Amino acid sequence: MIIAVDGPAASGKGTIARALAAYFGLPHLDTGLLYRAVGLTLKRAGGDPASEADAAAATGFADGVLADPELRTEATGALASRVSAHPAVRAALMARQRAFAHRPGGAVLDGRDIGTVIAPEADVKLYVTASPRVRAERRAVEMAGRGLIADVDAMEAEIRARDARDMGRDHAPLAQADDADLLDTSELSIDAAIQRAIALVEARVKRHHTE
Numbered sequence: 278m279i280i281a282v283d284g285p286a287a288s289g290k291g292t293i294a295r296a297l298a299a300y301f302g303l304p305h306l307d308t309g310l311l312y313r314a315v316g317l318t319l320k321r322a323g324g325d326p327a328s329e330a331d332a333a334a335a336t337g338f339a340d341g342v343l344a345d346p347e348l349r350t351e352a353t354g355a356l357a358s359r360v361s362a363h364p365a366v367r368a369a370l371m372a373r374q375r376a377f378a379h380r381p382g383g384a385v386l387d388g389r390d391i392g393t394v395i396a397p398e399a400d401v402k403l404y405v406t407a408s409p410r411v412r413a414e415r416r417a418v419e420m421a422g423r424g425l426i427a428d429v430d431a432m433e434a435e436i437r438a439r440d441a442r443d444m445g446r447d448h449a450p451l452a453q454a455d456d457a458d459l460l461d462t463s464e465l466s467i468d469a470a471i472q473r474a475i476a477l478v479e480a481r482v483k484r485h486h487t488e
């Protein structure tokens with residue numbers, strides 16, 4: 278079974294994808310990490326995120342970068358959002374993501390274009406979202422947990438800017454697939470969001486069996 282989980286920054290898609298993977302016994306790939314690794318590698322090489330050639334050169338990043346704590350900063354998220362708009366970057370990362378999706382037994386992938394581009398044939402697609410304010414508050418809590426101070430208003434502005442870039446780009450923009458189930462987590466606790474996600478997956482699986 279392939280489960281595609283897409284949605285904007287800090288919507289809870291990673292939390293939900295990890296929980297679904299554990300519940301259904303499937304491997305999980307956070308595809309955002311790949312774009313973050315490209316962004317960070319480009320920055321360290323002194324590249325220009327607006328240059329498609331510089332960004333494409335950074336797709337050959339060393340796998341060790343995927344464990345770098347700097348990947349998780351909002352600054353790296355913003356860089357990832359800039360380099361991910363280049364078609365050459367998206368193309369270079371596609372085979373790796375598709376191979377993961379098609380592991381025997383299935384997989385859970387989360388990102389922006391899993392249900393639309395990477396695995397349009399996924400058995401189940403969730404589009405996870407939450408209001409920009411709620412997402413900014415969650416990120417601020419997350420940063421506080423790492424000893425960093427976050428201004429919620431500034432975080433909300435960054436999140437809105439990233440949404441606009443990710444939804445407005447020409448190639449693989451963030452969008453809910455026609456056949457995706459919408460899961461708005463604005464008013465749900467983590468546990469409630471996970472339970473709702475499991476119920477949505479099980480309902481889809483049941484529907485596939487009776488079709």
Ligand SMILES: Nc1ncnc2c1ncn2[C@@H]1O[C@H](COP(=O)(O)OP(=O)(O)O)[C@@H](O)[C@H]1O
Nearest residue numbers: 286287288289290291292415419465466467470
């Ligand atoms: N339903 C929820 N309620 C409260 N906090 C949540 C919820 N879902 C996720 N979080 C927290 O919000 C932050 C962002 O969640 P994450 O799953 O990393 O989002 P994404 O993968 O969409 O960026 C994390 O600190 C996570 O623990």
Ligand SMILES: Nc1ccn([C@@H]2O[C@H](COP(=O)(O)OP(=O)(O)O)[C@@H](O)[C@H]2O)c(=O)n1
Nearest residue numbers: 285286287308309312357358361388389390
């Ligand atoms: N499948 C994906 C995943 C991420 N991305 C890009 O990478 C950036 C970082 O993604 P992420 O999933 O790590 O970000 P968060 O939602 O965790 O903040 C996004 O803003 C997108 O621009 C993408 O284009 N396609």
